[in-house]
Amino acid sequence: xxxxxxxxxxxxxxxxxxxxxxxxxxxxxxxxxxxxxxxxxxxxxxxxxxxxxxxxxxxxxxxxxxxxxxxxxxxxxxxxxxxxxxxxxxxxxxxxxxxxxxxxxxxxxxxxxxxxxxxxxxxxxxxxxxxxxxxxxxxxxxxxxxxxxxxxxxxxxxxxxxxxxxxxxxxxxxxxxxxxxxxxxxxxxxxxxxxxxxxxxxxxxxxxxxxxxxxxxxxxxxxxxxxxxxxxxxxxxxxxxxxxxxxxxxxxxxxxxxxxxxxxxxxxxxxxxxxxxxxxxxxxxxxxxxxxxxxxxxxxxxxxxxxxxxxxxxxxxxxxxxxxxxxxxx
Numbered sequence: 001x002x003x004x005x006x007x008x009x010x011x012x013x014x015x016x017x018x019x020x021x022x023x024x025x026x027x028x029x030x031x032x033x034x035x036x037x038x039x040x041x042x043x044x045x046x047x048x049x050x051x052x053x054x055x056x057x058x059x060x061x062x063x064x065x066x067x068x069x070x071x072x073x074x075x076x077x078x079x080x081x082x083x084x085x086x087x088x089x090x091x092x093x094x095x096x097x098x099x100x101x102x103x104x105x106x107x108x109x110x111x112x113x114x115x116x117x118x119x120x121x122x123x124x125x126x127x128x129x130x131x132x133x134x135x136x137x138x139x140x141x142x143x144x145x146x147x148x149x150x151x152x153x154x155x156x157x158x159x160x161x162x163x164x165x166x167x168x169x170x171x172x173x174x175x176x177x178x179x180x181x182x183x184x185x186x187x188x189x190x191x192x193x194x195x196x197x198x199x200x201x202x203x204x205x206x207x208x209x210x211x212x213x214x215x216x217x218x219x220x221x222x223x224x225x226x227x228x229x230x231x232x233x234x235x236x237x238x239x240x241x242x243x244x245x246x247x248x249x250x251x252x253x254x255x256x257x258x259x260x261x262x263x264x265x266x267x268x269x270x271x272x273x274x275x276x277x278x279x280x281x282x283x284x285x286x287x288x289x290x291x292x293x294x295x296x297x298x299x300x301x302x303x304x305x306x307x308x309x310x311x312x313x314x315x316x317x318x319x320x321x322x323x324x325x326x327x328x329x330x
Contacts, residue, residue, distance in 0.1 A: 006113045013172055013213045013236050015257050017296030019330045020321040030107045033117035037098025040119040051088040054128045073131040078138040078145045090159040095167040104168055114170040121177025122153050122196055139191055154199045158206045165210040172213045180220020189224045201232040230256040245292055257297040267309050281312040289320035
């Protein structure tokens, strides 16, 4: 059967096998992430203040702004979060104007899957408000206060998703919350299961009640909690290829799809120091695409071909897509 580009991309999130190897920058997707109509980060991807009052810094050439560590945090004591943190009023925000800023009415819904985001999830927002070190300490030293904050964040995020559904009506909602470094999680799996897992499930359930597909974006080496993420009902995990996706796909047996970033940092450093060539990048990326695409439930999360590295990955995708379709008889 020949699917439309939109249908083919949706098949990944529906945990089915697509034709070939679709990804988010192909014709079947309208990629609207991040948005500029509401300010989870400063508008335009630059420096400034977000809607919680957090100051973000941007250095020209960087991929994104980061919280400005040179200024005091919004919350310097998690036990005082109720007085120090002011949640944006979802009903007071001009959502009609937000949709106009993001040109939602112009999206070709017939031919394109709308993919958009909710940035700064539970832990990400905690460390933007408190500072990274104090956020980690709070998880250990003040778990009851953290739980109260997280319950308020669940309510806030559910209200936000309701507004996004009403004014943007995306097919896929990409929810950001990074949980680890390249060596392991920021905190123990036990802490994640106790504090974050039940709250994540509540947001996932609400997203599904609204009729949206839920994708969790989470960077880092987080293998230990991936089965738990699937148990929360997450439709797709967008992660790094340092996660053992091949093993986890087999273990989960179609319970959750994966959107996987190639090892950009390894490739960039290898090309920079001369230990890799663009041919090496092409070969590794191609092998990864072919391996992870087995039995569907997978898309590669790749960049536009603006650099030699990205061009090599892009070319590897083109060849993998062609070879997979040939195997499928498409």
